[in-house]
Amino acid sequence: MFPLDFPLQQLAAHPEATRVLDPFCGRGTTLYAARLVGLPSVGIDINPVAASIAQAKLIQVTPGAVVRLARQILGGAMQGKAPEGDFWQWCFERETLRELVTLRESLLEMTTPTAAMLRAVMLGILHGPRNKNLPSYLSNQMPRTYASKPAYAVKFWAQRDMQPVRVPTLEVIERRAKRLLDAAPLAQGGKVYLGDSVETLDGLRQKFDLVVTSPPYYGMRTYVSDQWLRSWFLGGPPEVPYGSHGQIARQPNQEAFIQALAEVWAAAARRCNQGARLAIRFGALPSARTDPEQMLLASVRESKAGWAVKEVRQAGTPVKRKRQAEQFGKAGNAIEEIDLIAELIGLPR
Ligand SMILES: C[S@@+](CC[C@H](N)C(=O)[O-])C[C@H]1O[C@@H](n2cnc3c(N)ncnc32)[C@H](O)[C@@H]1O
Numbered sequence: 001m002f003p004l005d006f007p008l009q010q011l012a013a014h015p016e017a018t019r020v021l022d023p024f025c026g027r028g029t030t031l032y033a034a035r036l037v038g039l040p041s042v043g044i045d046i047n048p049v050a051a052s053i054a055q056a057k058l059i060q061v062t063p064g065a066v067v068r069l070a071r072q073i074l075g076g077a078m079q080g081k082a083p084e085g086d087f088w089q090w091c092f093e094r095e096t097l098r099e100l101v102t103l104r105e106s107l108l109e110m111t112t113p114t115a116a117m118l119r120a121v122m123l124g125i126l127h128g129p130r131n132k133n134l135p136s137y138l139s140n141q142m143p144r145t146y147a148s149k150p151a152y153a154v155k156f157w158a159q160r161d162m163q164p165v166r167v168p169t170l171e172v173i174e175r176r177a178k179r180l181l182d183a184a185p186l187a188q189g190g191k192v193y194l195g196d197s198v199e200t201l202d203g204l205r206q207k208f209d210l211v212v213t214s215p216p217y218y219g220m221r222t223y224v225s226d227q228w229l230r231s232w233f234l235g236g237p238p239e240v241p242y243g244s245h246g247q248i249a250r251q252p253n254q255e256a257f258i259q260a261l262a263e264v265w266a267a268a269a270r271r272c273n274q275g276a277r278l279a280i281r282f283g284a285l286p287s288a289r290t291d292p293e294q295m296l297l298a299s300v301r302e303s304k305a306g307w308a309v310k311e312v313r314q315a316g317t318p319v320k321r322k323r324q325a326e327q328f329g330k331a332g333n334a335i336e337e338i339d340l341i342a343e344l345i346g347l348p349r
Contacts, residue, residue: 002281006315006339007033007212010279017210019190021271023197023264024248028054030212031190040189042208044200046246048234049123049227051194056120059113060187063177066118070173073106080105083238087150090157091127091139091229092164099169100126100138100233108235118173121180123230125172130165135172139229140164146226149240196246201267209273214281215261216249217335218295219288223247258295262302269305269344276344278307281315283337293338306346315339 007030011017017039022030025043027050034041035057045051080101082088092100100122107119128137128144140157142148148156156162193200216223224231224247228240248264251257268278278300284292293312300307315337 002029002214004029004033006214006279006281008036010210010212010277011037011039014210014277017277019206019208019210021208021211021268022213023201023211023268024213024215025054025192026050026214028057028192031192032057033212034190035188036185038186038188042190042204042206043192044195044197045192046194046196047223047227048194048236049230050223051192052116052234053120053123055192056117058187058190058192059117060184061114061117061181063174063181065114066121066177066181067170067174069114069118070103070170073103074099074170076102076106078102083232085150085238086154088238090154090162090164091142093166096138096164096167096169103169104233104235117177117181119234121173121176122233124180125176126233127229134175135165135167136175138167138169138172146222147229149225149228197264198267201264201271204271206271207273208268208271209276211268211272211276211278213279215264216247217283217285218249218254218257218290218292219285221247221249223249254290254295258299258302261296261299262304265300265303265307266305269303269307272344274344278340278342278344280340280342281337282340283315283335285335292336293340296338296340300340300342306344307342308345309340309342311339311341313339 020034020041022043025045031041031043043054082097082101127139127142130141232238248260282296284290
């Protein structure tokens with residue numbers, strides 16, 4: 001995630017904007033910022049976990065509606081079959097796992113806004129640290145931002161004899177829904193698409209005047225596997241997936257990555273009005289041994305879409321816990337982040 005400040009600053013700098021686009025929307029920070037300032041927005045992400053969380057950023061429902069739906073599902077017959085194996089026995093207490101599987105199974109079939117919000121709440125409470133006081137997460141001790149790999153996690157719990165404790169799912173849902181939704185600003189409309197940015201953009205009809213986005217950082221390849229447990233909740237297999245289909249970060253080399261980004265900037269230009277702004281936050285892992293500024297500039301140039309670069313600046317040193325690389329857990333400290341601002345001056349071919 002990038003911090004909310006980045007899209008908020010861009011929105012403040014472009015008060016003329018009427019609709020905002022984020023072609024790599026992740027968890028929907030740009031969409032939420034747009035909602036805060038009263039604008040509709042469109043987000044695209046190829047990762048189902050990201051798209052589900054982002055979708056919830058656009059929804060208007062009360063915490064009461066979310067809790068009622070959860071209560072109704074859990075009050076019915078238990079559904080689905082719990083995955084088997086050590087990981088599942090260690091990760092969730094038996095009754096909690098039955099509730100979790102029932103919610104997963106029921107929500108797979110539901111498409112209402114309330115169901116979408118409950119799904120996002122579930123993704124948020126699925127795993128995280130164990131508190132001393134009231135539980136906030138359903139799992140045994142785990143990081144919140146990514147799910148540990150099963151073998152590592154089982155070893156961690158077994159070595160400490162850390163048995164999973166009963167967590168009443170409904171109570172955790174209720175607390176989380178209240179916290180998220182009690183003070184939510186009015187929804188402003190918009191939509192999140194699950195899919196590839198270029199393909200999706202080419203199928204859209206709306207026009208945008210502000211694009212605020214952050215593509216995958218160069219060298220960071222764990223967006224999919226880190227979210228394997230949340231992907232399972234959305235209907236994926238109960239294991240760490242191997243591939244990461246369609247992820248732009250999966251390009252074989254730097255040139256291909258630059259080209260893939262260029263295609264996104266070109267597709268975005270085709271959906272923008274003349275004079276539109278494009279604001280990109282980008283970085284590269286130190287291990288990738290590359291200059292993110294040069295890469296990003298090359299991608300905008302390669303797009304040949306009429307984007308004129310107005311400014312490139314260091315993103316500053318964001319608060320440590322907010323940094324994307326830190327969020328995803330594995331990066332060193334020296335990640336360099338830059339912001340690039342461009343204006344659409346020529347109409348794209
Ligand atoms: C740096 S993250 C975006 C984070 C976002 N700014 C936030 O606040 O959560 C980049 C996102 O790009 C998505 N992505 C990668 N390849 C994509 C593609 N071909 N089409 C659409 N999204 C893609 C990844 O799934 C990931 O969620």
